[in-house]
Amino acid sequence: MRWHHHTSHGIGVPRQETDAKSLGGRDATRCCSASWISLLSPPHSARHDRTLRGPGANAEHEGSCPLGGHSPCIHGAAGLLTGYRATCHWMYLPLLQLLGVIPTAERVVVDRNRITAAGVSAGIDCALQLVSLLRGQEAAQVIQLQMEYDPQPPFDCGSPRKAPNWLVNKLMESAKTTIAARRAVVNRIALRHSG
Numbered sequence: 001m002r003w004h005h006h007t008s009h010g011i012g013v014p015r016q017e018t019d020a021k022s023l024g025g026r027d028a029t030r031c032c033s034a035s036w037i038s039l040l041s042p043p044h045s046a047r048h049d050r051t052l053r054g055p056g057a058n059a060e061h062e063g064s065c066p067l068g069g070h071s072p073c074i075h076g077a078a079g080l081l082t083g084y085r086a087t088c089h090w091m092y093l094p095l096l097q098l099l100g101v102i103p104t105a106e107r108v109v110v111d112r113n114r115i116t117a118a119g120v121s122a123g124i125d126c127a128l129q130l131v132s133l134l135r136g137q138e139a140a141q142v143i144q145l146q147m148e149y150d151p152q153p154p155f156d157c158g159s160p161r162k163a164p165n166w167l168v169n170k171l172m173e174s175a176k177t178t179i180a181a182r183r184a185v186v187n188r189i190a191l192r193h194s195g
Contacts, residue, residue, distance in 0.1 A: 128144055
């Protein structure tokens with residue numbers, strides 16, 4: 001089994017390998033990726049595509065646990081989510097469609113061998129779901145209990161469906177420059193892929 005984890009700068013960390021034949025010919029690589037820095041210039045974007053597409057294209061499971069909730073956009077930019085249902089942070093969800101992804105407003109989305117998560121805290125849910133698929137429900141439950149993952153947030157406004165409109169609008173206003181910049185990056189990538 002090969003395990004690749006890509007940090008916020010797209011750098012791989014140690015991998016463990018076994019015979020691929022025991023996996024039915026599939027590469028059992030699981031990736032949790034990258035940040036927008038890997039998409040901002042042609043050298044970074046080319047490296048980003050090579051880094052993610054190589055191990056991810058034939059992965060048994062491809063997990064995109066969020067770093068700021070946008071990792072699914074990074075995977076989408078590499079073409080690994082084309083035609084798949086996926087989620088990401090709600091502010092960037094519309095960008096997925098530009099990359100040929102089916103945006104799905106859910107906390108964690110499992111579509112075939114692709115697993116994506118919404119905002120930062122959903123990364124824990126995504127990781128537990130991935131452990132469940134790889135090692136079974138009991139293993140995931142052991143980890144959940146060991147970390148005492150029993151979320152009880154003090155306020156019930158953790159998604160735009162629950163938050164008051166004024167709060168959603170305030171956050172959108174404060175993030176509009178970032179959203180516009182990321183939309184521009186995604187548009188460039190979509191044009192590159194269509195060409």
